[in-house]
Amino acid sequence: MIPTALEFQLLLPVLIIAAGILISLIIEMFSSKSEKILPWFSIALFVSTAYYSLLTVGHERIIFNSMLAAGGTANIFFFVFTFGAAIVTLISIDYIKKIGMYYGEYYILLQSAVLGMMLMANAQDLVMIFMGLEQMSVCFYILAGFNRKKIKSNEAAMKYFLLGAFATGFIVYGIALMYGVAQTMSIPAIANGLLIYSDNIIFVAGLLLFIIGFSFKIAAVPFHMWVPDVYQGSPTSITALMSTGGKAAAFSSLLIIFTPLFATTQSTLFQPYLVVIATLSMLLGSIVAIAQTDLKRMLAYSSISHAGYILIGVAAGSELGIASVIFYLSAYTFMNLGTFGIISMIENKDEGNLSLNDYSGLGNKKPMLAALLAIFMFALAGIPPFAGFFGKYYVFIAAIESNLTWLAIVGVLSSVISIYFYLRVVVVMYFQKDENILNVEDSSPALLGIMISALLVIVMGIAPGSIINLISNFVK
Amino acid sequence: MSLNFILFLIFAFIAATSAVLMITRKSAIIAALFLILNFAALSGLYLTLNAQFIAVVQVIVYAGAIMVLFLFVIMLLRPSDEQSIFDDNPKLKWLATFVGVLVFAQILAIIFIGRPSDGLTPDLQRSIEVGTIEAIGRELYTTYLIPFQSAAFLLLAATIGALILAKKKLED
Secondary structure (H helix, E strand, C coil): CCCCHHHHHHCHHHHHHHHHHHHHHHHHHHCCCHHHHHHHHHHHHHHHHHHHHHHCCCCCEEECCCCEEECCHHHHHHHHHHHHHHHHHHHHHHHHHHCCCCCCHHHHHHHHHHHHHHHHHCECEHHHHHHHHHHHHHHHHHHHCCCCCCHHHHHHHHHHHHHHHHHHHHHHHHHHHHHHHHCCCEHHHHHHCHHHHCCCHHHHHHHHHHHHHHHHHCCCCCCCCCHHHHHHHCCHHHHHHHHHHHHHHHHHHHHHHHHHHHCCCCCCCCHHHHHHHHHHHHHHHHHHHHCCCEHHHHHHHHHHHHHHHHHHHHHHCCHHHHHHHHHHHHHHHHHHHHHHHHHHHHCCCCCCCCEHHHHCCHHHHCHHHHHHHHHHHHHHHCCCCCHHHHHHHHHHHHHHHCCCHHHHHHHHHHHHHHHHHHHHHHHHHHHCCCCCCCCCCCCHHHHHHHHHHHHHHHHHHHCHHHHHHHHHHHCC | CCHHHHHHHHHHHHHHHHHHHHHHCCCHHHHHHHHHHHHHHHHHHHHHCCCHHHHHHHHHHHHHHHHHHHHHHHHHHCHHHHHHHHHHCCCHHHHHHHHHHHHHHHHHHHHHCCCCCCCCCHHHHHHHHHCCHHHHHHHHHCCCHHHHHHHHHHHHHHHHHHHHHHCCCCCC
16 A cells, blocks of 8 residues: 555654654765754754654554554654653763764764664554664664773673674564464554464464563563663763663563553463563662662663563553553653763763762762752652652552552562662762862753753653643553 | 475474584584575575565575675685685595586576476466565565665664774774
8 A cells, every 4th residue: 555645744753853864964974063063953853853743642543554653652652762862962962072982973873773762662563663673772782882992882882782682583583473373463463363362372482582572672680681781881871862762662662562462351461471570670670779889880770670660560461550651661761861961971081980989079069960960869769759759659559450569569669779779879969078079071951951851850740640641541 | 294394394404403503613614604504495495485586585695695705704814724624524525526516517407408487387377476576576665665664774874883883983
């Protein structure tokens, strides 16, 4: 079938980014000032896409021969990805100059990665999920090793590439087995016969392999071993995008697969698996994070434990569960982006100033940054009235409604543990005597990005009800 | 058992065995040769699935161009290794010559004597049409338009990345 004009119009968020990549390439080729033009061009691209996605959120439709979905939850994810990427671009402007990787290609790859995430979030076909995943992962492999002068960055890229390729193998094999049973890769078509297929051991094995592959991508225990090294070694701005957009994209693909399953009577088919990895991720992430002195490494473990909380919502297997996952992912995206933004500002050009002790006395030296970091730490720890609290609240409610009360209790326990290492940062900033001299280069674009994140974290904490209602409208 | 199934079993066995042998060999050249065998067996599997075009592309692009290039690079980098294969097995030369002559004779026979299109039944004709370039092209530009285009962007990103990581001169 030949696509209609309406279909192209509904695909506009993806098309804007795709066209932006090509235009950026031309700018990079012809302009000697591309490093100055490209970041602002990217921001314009991301913000206009984010705006258009929210504008057309009500136009839910399956387009392009049931390859892609438009509107609804896909557009909510579009907003999270593109707005998050706009903040990452703001953070990057001075950061990549500081650490000496001031190339225009950085922004082109950033746009490519976002294109991949968007294709993952609106896929309606297993082929599309795979294409989007590869697009995003390839860009991340490159960006992780973008700082070629640093050995740690090279190590991060290599580790991420090898383990990522391994996880991709799982996903492809899973897709092959599912295709073998269902004779189609279209997700709506598979969803129609799901009750028959769920008795078929080969189909279930394929689905399990698929989910295991994505467990790598969302950094859940026991598939988390790459996370600390990769998050620590990659440039901080890239870690920010990897831990937020990348994770949200992987979860969006998981939801695409799980949503039809939840509608059937087999909705608890994968609950044992999800419950186990959720519990392990939460506890291991929170407990190991206590022992970390490097801030990026600590946030890597915190990201593992957040993956665990989000998995509770998936394991709940209900509409509220899905809505709470989307809410949590948006809240987590902006909390984490802000945190990494501050870390990237404080980090010096030799990737120093990353350990906890370097933050002592920050409250006196840079009161503004310290206050913002305190907000993000409270939010990540899940203390009201910030977004993090309501993210956890909705996830736990979903678990209790699905008779998983004990899982919610484990989640609460784990958040209590995590409060220790989040608040330790605040304590070090405000109450520890400063011995070292901290030279923080001011960066107004980065500060703007961090403030927007803080604003969103606060707004999502003040009016969580209206946002979760908006999301729930599109979850079914 | 139909012929199709028997062929599938043979090709699948060759593919799986050569894959295992490839990762267990110490010599890089022998491993690469097993990889070529694996690709060849895969293209045989495509043939049994009526995907003639993909089978041909598999042989030309992977087993042909990419792997031969790969093999040459390995040989250029480690000439001592390559030498020892023939030193250890002197009879291998005769086998190599024999296989070469056999393949050449086969090509000559197909070009000058054989009539491959003789004896086509309507059923066979129809099954050939399923996997033709035309059918693949039509699918790619209609049903699979979006995955096809997104593959282009994937390759673009990979190309940019390869240039950035391998070619870009570092300042300072």
